[in-house]
Amino acid sequence: MTSAGASAITSGIVIEVESKKPYTMDNIPGVLSERVFIGGNYKNIAVLREISRMVLEKGYQPILAADFSIPRNRTRIDTLRLLHNCDRAIFEISFRGDGHTTEINKTKEYGTKTLLVYQIMSVKDSIKVDITSMIDIDQYRQFKYRTFKELEDFIDIFFLFDNL
Numbered sequence: 001m002t003s004a005g006a007s008a009i010t011s012g013i014v015i016e017v018e019s020k021k022p023y024t025m026d027n028i029p030g031v032l033s034e035r036v037f038i039g040g041n042y043k044n045i046a047v048l049r050e051i052s053r054m055v056l057e058k059g060y061q062p063i064l065a066a067d068f069s070i071p072r073n074r075t076r077i078d079t080l081r082l083l084h085n086c087d088r089a090i091f092e093i094s095f096r097g098d099g100h101t102t103e104i105n106k107t108k109e110y111g112t113k114t115l116l117v118y119q120i121m122s123v124k125d126s127i128k129v130d131i132t133s134m135i136d137i138d139q140y141r142q143f144k145y146r147t148f149k150e151l152e153d154f155i156d157i158f159f160l161f162d163n164l
């Protein structure tokens with residue numbers, strides 16, 4: 001057993017299980033101008049973590065609610081508080097989700113610079129992302145991507161144009 005979590009031994013392989021969230025609502029890292037809220041459906045958590053890594057490598061502070069200790073009964077209140085404490089937001093909207101629908105709608109009210117990204121199979125895809133009609137996505141900057149390289153290029157463009 002480690003101090004960071006529990007160890008499990010399966011077929012001779014040691015797997016570390018993270019049990020402690022690195023942040024609380026009392027210690028949001030970074031400063032407002034460098035914080036970037038990362039949102040989306042948590043069924044797509046690997047992609048959200050990849051976006052967080054890209055944001056961090058560009059010198060910004062990713063804010064992913066999954067990295068915070070948030071009691072279940074405070075999820076809505078605290079995730080909106082995190083969003084409100086960010087200058088920018090990137091939402092991966094390839095999959096529907098109630099949480100990020102609420103958060104995206106709040107970005108206009110908060111004045112958060114927002115980017116919506118979603119996955120496509122080919123550049124010939126004419127299919128719009130399957131997102132609730134509660135969001136007018138045409139009000140937001142959005143990019144379709146096929147690879148993580150394309151996604152990273154679009155994130156670079158997002159930061160470049162928001163800094164001009």
